[in-house]
Amino acid sequence: MNDLTPPTREERSAKLKGLGTSRKRVEDARFTQGKGNYVDDIKLPGMLHGDFVRSPYGHARIKSVNIDAAMALPGVIAVLQAKDLEPLSLHWMPTLAGDKQMVLADGKVLFQGQEVAFVVAEDRYIAADAVELVEVEYEELPVVVDPFKALAPDAPVLREDLEAGADGAHGPRRHHNHIFLWEEGDKAATEQVIDSAEVVAEEMICYQRVHPCPLETCGSVASMDKVNGKLTLYGTFQAPHVVRTVASLLSGIEEHNIRVVSPDIGGGFGNKVGVYPGYVCSIVASIVTGRPVKFIEDRMDNLMTTAFARDYWMKGRISATKDGKITALHAHVTADHGAFDACADPTKFPAGFFHICTGSYDIPVAYCGVDGVYTNKAPGGVAYRCSFRVTEAAYFIERMIEVLAMELNMDAAELRRINFIKKDQFPYHSALGWEYDSGDYHTAWDKALEAVDYAGLRKEQAARVEAFKRGETRKLLGIGLCHFTEIVGAGPVKNCDILGMGMFDSCEIRIHPTGSAIARLGTISQGQGHATTFAQILATEIGIPADSITIEEGDTDTAPYGLGTYGSRSTPVAGAATAMAGRKIRAKAQMIAAYLLEVHDDDVEFDVDRFVVKGAPERFKTMAEIAYASYNQAIPGVEPGLEAVSYYDPPNMTYPFGAYVCVMEIDVDTGTHEVRQFYALDDCGTRINPMVIEGQVHGGLTEALAIAMGQEIAYDEMGNVKTGTLMDFFLPTAVETPHYTTDFTETPSPHHPIGAKGVGESPNVGGVPAFSNAVHDAFRAFGLRQSNMPHDHWRIWKIANDLGLHD
């Protein structure tokens, strides 16, 4: 071979690094060398720093605020209170869930850590000193941290701003601390089936309050240029375009005069979807002072006040025939939303997509109802590495299956198998209204069970139980099973919007004359690797190497409008937009190629990185040649240049699924555990970059481990946060993280342009039940039905203690 040998088709294809290639992440060079540019790296001339005076109480009336001493401290520019924001109508702000939230305490505080006053100073040290000098007189009020007690007739009124008896954003409120009742499915039919069923299992399952805890906390830098009237807002935003629209609506500044920039983001996991008081205060402070103002949370601010996740109390009833065919599912959730309903869900879904709770199973009739409740806790309710309330739903059904298996005295793997939706039932219409696009659960399940030698594990487990009973060991073996179905990629504009903005997404492509390209999207990576994977989608679609394609996101002045990155929606929606925009490029390129080759448009066909004349492959024009021609030749009937834009409104959600098995050793005496094996099979449809997928699965499983085995935002009866630092809030290190084995099947989405479904959140959705079921399964032989997470040492010890295993 010499340099003149033309590359083979395979070589040309490999050079693109397109779909299916484990292309190294292009972002990593700067992240691993400390060259990222995060919001706290942004330093503007004359920039001021803001810090909050926060409430030490869970519920209190504010009698007075004295800022004199703080204002007297040299370097303090301003101390903002609610009364200062009121003339601008910014002392309260709307939430994504149709409620409103105090920006600064307006007469009372409703949770510990709530923002009371915003100090603005020359540097953050002075600001922190000034916070200490603001004197606030509080009158403590009765605290409610239990959502069930919050609904007692004589419970204290938390939200005095809401008119008693008036409807909320999602219909009637039946109590002063009630937010909504949201229902789906046929309640009467479900109850009728359950009441006459052969077997019924009933259980209350709590998914505790946790926090996404991204490594980078939230923050913003607002810069109001009073000369040209333009506001620039840098921040940790998972949805920069939505932030711009909200900022415009709140401030009255026209949208074209607001530029929102999400720089590099150090993890989001849902925590950075919402709009926080710090963002609003930094904007107002910049408008007031005419100088840029930075606000950066510390770790405790982040854990105690920004959006939590979960806090769902899920009461389930599931019925089946004697031989294990499920006949109905009934779910009722008491949802603790904290002091304000600031859930980040599509507007019409106050409980997100919780009604995916029939899971992977063909359940003929079902009902779910969710009651939202106010308590004296921080607001939030975000999708922590999951689509909206999908982790709660998956945990609920995967626990209910285990409980039902006990009721039936049946193997839980077999119970799942006989109830899975069958391959030929797709597209499948669930009893709660979803249309599952595709799936092949039996194949995935059998592959998983075979990979771990499930039958062998059950034999080993039975032998272990016998050895334990004979006093030969103090360790039990748990086999945690999970088959989950996600619903991601929100979503069709006809039923998904955020504050009225349809949840489409977008991509805009420009091909440069010499054959490289830039693509801008409406999403924003927080570590997912968009710059790597979206370039791969395009490489395959338009035949330009991924290495020659720049992906840019996060600047609303340049990127097309999109709804952002969360709920595994980037690949299903923006990835689809990318492919569709690529196809527009290709269509124009075909016309140009035909002109250059002097044949009819239909006589050329796309071949990896070129258009070739059908039947004469030696006659071709490469994409680079076509790009150049588009800029330097007058082609009749074709505009110069090679650009395209696509706004993609997906016809349906996507439904990734997976089969996970966790094998866990549990020390009955100390409550400690060791994950001996974790097998994770994911089916995310078409696989864009296997290495990025593996990284996503490892990360999501580790967050699942954290949630199942230790993570909790806990409050005491006084409303004090007991887990406000990383000493007590469990964030696993490499030492606590087990080894994972990843695997896959590939069932492409029939409606997605490239068949991809999204994967970033699957391992969290499926991982939590797998870890938790392993703990439960270890004690199944001794009669354990349900023990709430987190399964930290003392709670596992308590399971054993309650079962008499320490006697």
Added chain:
Amino acid sequence: MIPAAFEYHRPSDVAGALSLLSTHGDDARVLAGGHSLIPMMKLRMASVEHLVDLQDVAELKGISVADGHVTLGAMVTQHSLIESAELAEAAPIVREAALQIADPQVRYMGTVGGNVANGDPGNDMPGLMQCLDARFTLQGPNGSREVAARAYYEAAYFTARADDEILTQISFAVPVGGYAYEKQKRKVGDYATAACGVVLAKEGALCTSASVAMTNLADVPVWSEAAGAALVGTDCGPEAVKTAVAAAVADIDPAEDNRGPVAFKRHVAGIIIGRAISRAWSRA
């Protein structure tokens, strides 16, 4: 998480540090590795106007093993304890315990002196030093004195050290026989749910001496004289261990926290103590 303003001092010898302490009185605190004091200052739970950093005090940094005694300078880091070959030879239990403190980044900065001096019940070295019957040297304006580790701790963060004294040195006899430092924690970097250090000696088939001390199971480290006594003269078999564990557990007074309630801690303490004794015996 930003501390109030403070003056930073960096003396180069103990005399200079003591002089700063006497000049500034209650407003001054010495800083060793900073892993307890700095977070307290950042949380504004400790207000220190004059911080006296001991990093440059070379005389506080040595490890020596001579004449059957181990001497540790107060500014020896946990990392140095782990790295020292002669210490690993003379008192391997110190290395075993130090490896269970936090993570490498913390151990590069954290010091043995800071760990024992502060009186934080979560620290591992106080219990270990009680187990080893170590003596602490305190230098003050009027010279130096020694205090036994077993007499140093009065209550959480209250110790025998006067405000104008600096804990400069730790010494103990080279332990003989078997040893173990056993610790249960929720994750790397956490304080112990329960931890126990044991050293014991064996002649023939019987235990001739034993020392048992525990970490984070009361507001001070707990050395259980009764537990040690229960092992001496026995073969450290199941019955003897059971008796010793019962004696040790009788001496602790754990408090409920996020690690769990008292009943859990007492139970786990018993398991950890039993494991420490058995492992020490297996090495004796």
